[in-house]
Amino acid sequence: MKLFETNIPFPVLDFFRLKLNRTTSLSTANKKMVEACGIKNFFDCEDDLTSLKNIICSSDNFVKESDRTEYGDFQTNINLAIKISDYLNQNSCNPEIIIEPTCGKGNFIIACLNTFKQIEKILGVEIHKPYIWDTKFNILQYFIINPNLKKPEIEIKHFNVFDFDFRNISRDISNKEILIVGNPPWVTNSKLSVLNSSNIPIKSNIKNHNGIDAITGKGNFDIGEYITLKLIDTFHNSKGYFAFLLKNSVIKNIVYDQKQRNCRISDLKKLIIDSKKEFDVSVDASLFICKLNETPEFVCNEFDFYNADKSINQFGWIEYKFVSNIKAYKNCKDIDGCSPFEWRQGIKHDCSSIMELEKMNEYFVNGLYEKVNLEEGLVYGVLKSSDLKRAVIYQTRKYTIITQKKIGQDTSYIKNEYPKTFDYLYKNKTQFSLRKSSIYNNKPDYSIFGIGNYSFALYKIAISGMYKNYSFNLILPQKGKPIMLDDTCYFLGFDNLEYAVYTLILLNSETSQRFLQSITFAHAKRTFTKEILMRLDLFNLALQIPNKEIEEALNKLNKENNLNVKLHKWQDYINLIQPNIHKQLTLLEQIAIYKKDKIQTGKRRHKILKY
Numbered sequence: 001m002k003l004f005e006t007n008i009p010f011p012v013l014d015f016f017r018l019k020l021n022r023t024t025s026l027s028t029a030n031k032k033m034v035e036a037c038g039i040k041n042f043f044d045c046e047d048d049l050t051s052l053k054n055i056i057c058s059s060d061n062f063v064k065e066s067d068r069t070e071y072g073d074f075q076t077n078i079n080l081a082i083k084i085s086d087y088l089n090q091n092s093c094n095p096e097i098i099i100e101p102t103c104g105k106g107n108f109i110i111a112c113l114n115t116f117k118q119i120e121k122i123l124g125v126e127i128h129k130p131y132i133w134d135t136k137f138n139i140l141q142y143f144i145i146n147p148n149l150k151k152p153e154i155e156i157k158h159f160n161v162f163d164f165d166f167r168n169i170s171r172d173i174s175n176k177e178i179l180i181v182g183n184p185p186w187v188t189n190s191k192l193s194v195l196n197s198s199n200i201p202i203k204s205n206i207k208n209h210n211g212i213d214a215i216t217g218k219g220n221f222d223i224g225e226y227i228t229l230k231l232i233d234t235f236h237n238s239k240g241y242f243a244f245l246l247k248n249s250v251i252k253n254i255v256y257d258q259k260q261r262n263c264r265i266s267d268l269k270k271l272i273i274d275s276k277k278e279f280d281v282s283v284d285a286s287l288f289i290c291k292l293n294e295t296p297e298f299v300c301n302e303f304d305f306y307n308a309d310k311s312i313n314q315f316g317w318i319e320y321k322f323v324s325n326i327k328a329y330k331n332c333k334d335i336d337g338c339s340p341f342e343w344r345q346g347i348k349h350d351c352s353s354i355m356e357l358e359k360m361n362e363y364f365v366n367g368l369y370e371k372v373n374l375e376e377g378l379v380y381g382v383l384k385s386s387d388l389k390r391a392v393i394y395q396t397r398k399y400t401i402i403t404q405k406k407i408g409q410d411t412s413y414i415k416n417e418y419p420k421t422f423d424y425l426y427k428n429k430t431q432f433s434l435r436k437s438s439i440y441n442n443k444p445d446y447s448i449f450g451i452g453n454y455s456f457a458l459y460k461i462a463i464s465g466m467y468k469n470y471s472f473n474l475i476l477p478q479k480g481k482p483i484m485l486d487d488t489c490y491f492l493g494f495d496n497l498e499y500a501v502y503t504l505i506l507l508n509s510e511t512s513q514r515f516l517q518s519i520t521f522a523h524a525k526r527t528f529t530k531e532i533l534m535r536l537d538l539f540n541l542a543l544q545i546p547n548k549e550i551e552e553a554l555n556k557l558n559k560e561n562n563l564n565v566k567l568h569k570w571q572d573y574i575n576l577i578q579p580n581i582h583k584q585l586t587l588l589e590q591i592a593i594y595k596k597d598k599i600q601t602g603k604r605r606h607k608i609l610k611y
């Protein structure tokens with residue numbers, strides 16, 4: 001039984017016992033299988049046939065399933081696969097050729113056989129050999145139960161999809177209607193590298209990110225995304241449909257990349273499924289469908305898969321902007337422009353056991369629960385995403401060691417100026433050398449990233465990149481020292497409290513929140529990124545908010561947080577954040593221009609003010 005590592009359904013076992021028990025030649029056996037179910041080369045070799053014959057003489061064919069995490073293995077249940085093919089059928093998809101590039105146990109193939117009546121050819125590809133048998137047995141069982149149905153030509157290939165050349169097929173199909181259907185693996189390349197898996201494409205930087213972007217998060221992608229892009233690229237000039245179950249984050253990326261790829265796909269749809277119910281996993285996923293060989297489109301309509309009559313949202317490209325809710329965005333698009341200040345990401349050190357400290361009486365305690373004796377000089381309070389709970393923060397639970405003032409700075413000064421800190425770092429040097437990311441290669445000892453003058457700004461406005469929380473926080477100095485943020489957070493730095501507070505009020509206004517909600521995606525790993533935050537044009541936002549509202553928000557903030565910030569620097573602030581062409585105008589004139597809608601957002605911005 002170990003040979004096929006799969007369970008053979010009883011009707012299939014009976015079929016084999018009846019039809020193949022006395023067949024000795026491979027070609028006769030394969031001929032019989034074509035007649036029975038349409039599958040070409042059912043047995044790849046004599047060994048397969050002999051093993052099968054041994055198996056069918058045995059009574060026990062129960063096999064336990066192995067751990068298949070690295071293959072992102074969530075088999076689609078047959079009911080869902082049938083509902084999907086029915087939906088496609090009702091929406092004028094009637095394919096002659098079916099391609100299932102990671103066919104698993106073959107449920108989509110069975111569902112297609114069941115639904116579509118014009119199929120001439122089916123190609124299934126799968127990396128896991130036992131699933132190849134599962135698929136073959138399932139197809140055979142389907143035709144044992146339905147012997148009179150037309151049998152298409154079927155090929156189930158044991159292949160790594162990354163090595164499979166689909167281009168030959170795209171050339172051969174001429175004018176036939178095609179359906180590319182399936183559920184590619186739900187796993188990211190970084191998860192695979194943790195598993196030391198080789199199940200990744202050779203060219204893993206699929207988006208051609210360069211330098212630091214490829215090394216840090218941006219190079220991370222889903223295997224399913226790679227397979228989707230590869231197949232759309234190959235088949236977008238063929239007539240037919242594409243339908244894949246994908247993580248919502250992957251669907252967002254596909255629509256995002258469509259602007260640049262300009263593939264001939266249209267009628268993009270995302271039909272949200274209940275993954276808990278269908279797969280027993282908590283992953284936001286949907287069925288992504290598009291029509292092939294059409295004038296390229298850049299917008300995707302969202303539906304509830306179980307009640308798909310009415311679109312519930314539309315996201316994608318509107319002119320040159322990518323947004324998560326087109327309807328909501330249209331009401332606040334005026335503030336989509338360019339931030340006058342540069343948003344920054346917090347400190348990155350990848351060495352939390354040594355660099356993350358808590359204070360206990362006189363001492364610091366590190367992540368290894370060791371008591372640490374350090375000079376205070378390089379120690380700063382630090383906030384993580386989970387600490388950004390209150391509107392105004394001036395105290396931290398954690399501390400960190402800031403070894404550099406800017407990226408790449410020589411760290412040899414620490415030995416003379418902060419000998420205790422140096423001893424501690426030196427003692428733990430191996431922990432730093434264990435850091436996996438190549439950004440630390442050939443950098444001074446104990447290097448950190450996300451550091452610059454801006455890190456030392458006394459006042460900061462911060463937000464967590466990870467949480468779906470749209471409120472911004474004001475960070476005040478702690479015992480006269482600036483508080484740092486970790487790399488899960490983004491911030492603006494100010495050296496004057498008033499400007500920081502005015503910015504906080506603008507960012508926490510309803511208009512700003514509505515705008516941010518219309519451009520961010522709830523399922524993104526990071527709701528906020530530097531790119532998203534840089535889109536918020538504070539000047540246009542300020543023009544939209546009546547002075548009275550600013551005053552009220554300021555009074556509330558002062559009262560609740562014991563602050564005493566006045567509005568006397570407001571006009572200076574507006575002058576600072578306004579684009580150059582408005583510099584000579586009064587505030588009233590600027591508002592008048594704004595109201596006449598003469599401002600062309602994005603085209604008039606002065607240089608971004610760097611801290």
Ligand SMILES: C[S@@+](CC[C@H](N)C(=O)[O-])C[C@H]1O[C@@H](n2cnc3c(N)ncnc32)[C@H](O)[C@@H]1O
Nearest residue numbers: 071074075076102103104126127160161183185
């Ligand atoms: C999410 S499951 C879905 C299976 C099937 N499409 C379905 O809907 O039931 C993903 C499948 O991809 C297969 N797979 C993973 N990596 C693969 C690769 N590199 N080449 C071909 N198949 C692969 C897995 O073995 C698994 O069967």
